[in-house]
Amino acid sequence: MSQCETIQESIGRWLDGELPATDSEAVRSHVAGCADCGAARQRLEKIQLTLGSMLSAEASRLEFSPFWREVQRRIDEKRPWHEELIDWCRSTFSAPRLAWAVPAAIMLVLGFLSLAKWPVGGETNNYASVESIDAYGRNVALLRDDKTKTTIIWLYQNPEGENENVEETAKPGPAF
Amino acid sequence: MLKKLLNPVLLFSLAFLAVAGWLSAAENTPQAVQVTIRTILAGDKSDEFDPKLKGMEQQLKALNHRSYRALKDETQTVPWQGSKAFEIPGGRSLTIAPQEFQDNRIGLKVRLTHGDKPLIDTTVKIANKGNFILGGPAHEGGSLVLSISAAVQ
Amino acid sequence: MELSDWQLVEKCQAGDADAFQELVSRYHQKVFMVILGLMRNREDALEVAQETFFRAFRKIKSFQGGSSFYTWIYRIAVNNAIDAQRKQKRNPLDFHESMDGLFEARNEVGKDPFSDVHDRELRENMTKAINELTPEHKAVIVLRTIEGMSYKDIGEILGCSEGTVMSRLHYARKKLQDKLSDFL
Numbered sequence: 123m124s125q126c127e128t129i130q131e132s133i134g135r136w137l138d139g140e141l142p143a144t145d146s147e148a149v150r151s152h153v154a155g156c157a158d159c160g161a162a163r164q165r166l167e168k169i170q171l172t173l174g175s176m177l178s179a180e181a182s183r184l185e186f187s188p189f190w191r192e193v194q195r196r197i198d199e200k201r202p203w204h205e206e207l208i209d210w211c212r213s214t215f216s217a218p219r220l221a222w223a224v225p226a227a228i229m230l231v232l233g234f235l236s237l238a239k240w241p242v243g244g245e246t247n248n249y250a251s252v253e254s255i256d257a258y259g260r261n262v263a264l265l266r267d268d269k270t271k272t273t274i275i276w277l278y279q280n281p282e283g284e285n286e287n288v289e290e291t292a293k294p295g296p297a298f
Numbered sequence: 299m300l301k302k303l304l305n306p307v308l309l310f311s312l313a314f315l316a317v318a319g320w321l322s323a324a325e326n327t328p329q330a331v332q333v334t335i336r337t338i339l340a341g342d343k344s345d346e347f348d349p350k351l352k353g354m355e356q357q358l359k360a361l362n363h364r365s366y367r368a369l370k371d372e373t374q375t376v377p378w379q380g381s382k383a384f385e386i387p388g389g390r391s392l393t394i395a396p397q398e399f400q401d402n403r404i405g406l407k408v409r410l411t412h413g414d415k416p417l418i419d420t421t422v423k424i425a426n427k428g429n430f431i432l433g434g435p436a437h438e439g440g441s442l443v444l445s446i447s448a449a450v451q
Numbered sequence: 452m453e454l455s456d457w458q459l460v461e462k463c464q465a466g467d468a469d470a471f472q473e474l475v476s477r478y479h480q481k482v483f484m485v486i487l488g489l490m491r492n493r494e495d496a497l498e499v500a501q502e503t504f505f506r507a508f509r510k511i512k513s514f515q516g517g518s519s520f521y522t523w524i525y526r527i528a529v530n531n532a533i534d535a536q537r538k539q540k541r542n543p544l545d546f547h548e549s550m551d552g553l554f555e556a557r558n559e560v561g562k563d564p565f566s567d568v569h570d571r572e573l574r575e576n577m578t579k580a581i582n583e584l585t586p587e588h589k590a591v592i593v594l595r596t597i598e599g600m601s602y603k604d605i606g607e608i609l610g611c612s613e614g615t616v617m618s619r620l621h622y623a624r625k626k627l628q629d630k631l632s633d634f635l
Contacts, residue, residue, distance in 0.1 A: 134624050135617065138595065140602055165635040169627050172570070172577055173488070173596045180493065181484040189479050189501065190472060196505040209509075225313035232316055250430035253405075253421040262418065262434075267360035274360065277410070277418050277434030 129153065130162045137166060249273055330377045330451045331396040331404060335384045337370040340433070341440030354445060361433065361443065369442075375451065381407075388437045389413055392444060402426045404448045410435070426450055456520035463511045471511070475504050478521065481598065482528045488593030489532040491539070491582060499535045503528045518607055525594065526608045533586045573634040580630040588623040591616055 129152050135141050136149040153159045201209075250273035252264055261278040338351065340363035350368040351358060358366050369387055376382045381395035390412050397405035403423045410417045410432065417435065424430050429447035436442075454462075454470075456477070462470035482503055487496040506527055514523055581589060587609070594605045602613040602620075609616070628635065 131621070134621055138602070138620075140617070165628055166624060168573075168635055169577070169624065169631065170596050172573055173581065173592070176574055176577065177484045177488050177593070177597055180487055181480040184480055184483050184497075186476055186479060189483075189497075190475055192501045193475060193504045193508075196501065197508050225309035228313040229316055248425055248428040250422045250424040250428070251403075253423065254419075256419040258416055258418070260417070265360075267357065270357045270360065272357045272360065273422070273424075273430040275418070275420060275430070275432045277432070279434065279436055 125152070126156060126158050129156070129159050133159065133163055133166060137163070137170075247271060330375050331399075331406075332373060332449045332451055333376050333382065333384075333394045333396075333406075334371065334373040334445075334447045335386075335392060335394075336368065336445040336447075337372075337386060338443040338445065339367045339369050339437060339440045340443045341365045341367075341438075343439065357429075357431065357445070358443070361431075363440070365440075366443070386410070386435075386442065386444065388435065388442070390417075390435060390442075392432075392446075394446070394448075396448065397421070399426070399450055404450060406446075406448060408432065408446065410444075424448060457516055460511065460514060460516070460520055463508075464514075471508055474520070478524055479504070481521075482524060484597050485525060485593055486528050486532045488581070488597065489529065489586060489589050490536060495535060495539070496532075499531050500528070503531050506531065519604075522604055522607050525598075526610075529590050529594075529608060533590070536586055569634065573631060576631055576634055577627075580627050583630070584623055584626060588619050588626070591619045592623040592627070595620060 129149055132141060132145065132149050133153065136146055136153075139146075141149060153163050248271040249266060252273065252275065255262055255264065255275065257277060263274075263276040263278070265274040265276065266272070267274065336354075338348075338354075338358070340358070340361055342364045344365045346365040346367060347355070348366055348368045351366050372384050374382045374384065376394055376396055378396050378399075381393050384392045384394065386392050390410060393409045393411070395407040397407055399405070402425065404426055405421065405423045407419070407421050409419045412435070418432070420432075422430055424447075427447070427449045429445050431443060431445055433443040434441055454473070456474065459470045459474050463474070479500065483496060483500045486499045486503070487493065490496040490499060503524070507524055510527070514520075518526075581592070584592070590609055591605055594600050594608060600608075602616040605616045606613045611619075
């Protein structure tokens, strides 16, 4: 980008007084000495002046009394209930509030889903789902304790007493 | 600063990141599983209840034995699709192999062996940080009760 | 001694109708100018300006003074104007008639600072060019032109950042220069 292109990008902000002091001085001194940038400044100023004049001329024709009478009439007039409702809806559900209510709602939903998935405090479902058991011919019991939501797999000892010492026979199993 | 924090665009971005993170957390397999095996001896010769088992009292009551004594606790970190063996009293071994993690439940393959003889193979899905009980093998006049719990890391 | 805007607002909130009339008297022309810059014709702009003060009256009790009164009233005005434009169903032919009305009005006043034909063509095309901008771009250029407001104040009125105001202004000015290059 040439220096003039850079300066012309900043002329608007310079005219608006929105440039920092050092940049403002740099633009001012360049514009003072450059025909192209000087012309760019004039074009911007002309647009501003013309638009401002057009609107000022129109506004100067506006008389206060009839204007105020009309405003007062609206204030005094009782509006139909549906217009009141629309007004209320518009002020309650205006775009900026709605705009951040939506992500807030998304986060709330996520929060609920997360609680459902990973309960905080409270009871976790501790039941195990048993997908397969192979006890190699031994008897096995699959039990669920409702109180503690615990799954119990109980392996009964082989009738031939394969479990360790023959004299150390365990009880057949818990008395469910 | 507060006004900027309440910027709807920023909040939408945060919500989007939260959704992405949530989905990612829901579906991604964590790196490893921490498995804890608590070996308990259940018997009927006394009414002893090991105080170390206080947290499991209600679960153990379901087994209807008179006494419970904690024999051993062992925790190992087991990688996904890997396996680790836990030594169980009486020459036994318990091998745990984590298979999957979905909907906050851990799929495990479990094998109990006596020497090199398999006693039981089972595939279970338990709640993350939950447990199940595998019991029955005879030991020292009572029965071994294994509390198998797992938590993703 | 003239009361400040905030003092008048406090009096309005206490139920003083005259105080509100004073506020309207101070701002009716400026508000009308802003709305006229955003709307296509005078009648609609007048209607929206009156509605703006009516709504301000209804909301005045909730005005906390967090912003200046003029920022607050302009915000209501701009939002009303943009809403009205969206509802507008007038066709382009009506627009041209309105434009002619603007010029006639100036002749009635008898003071035409732009007697030059070139400037007249500029004004004619200016209205067209302005109306081709989006409401958001129109709003920044009108507020800056009429009121000489800072980017910060404009941003407060339009509910956007200073950076957005700056880029919209830059874009709007560029567009206007492109469209009016033959007349500038």
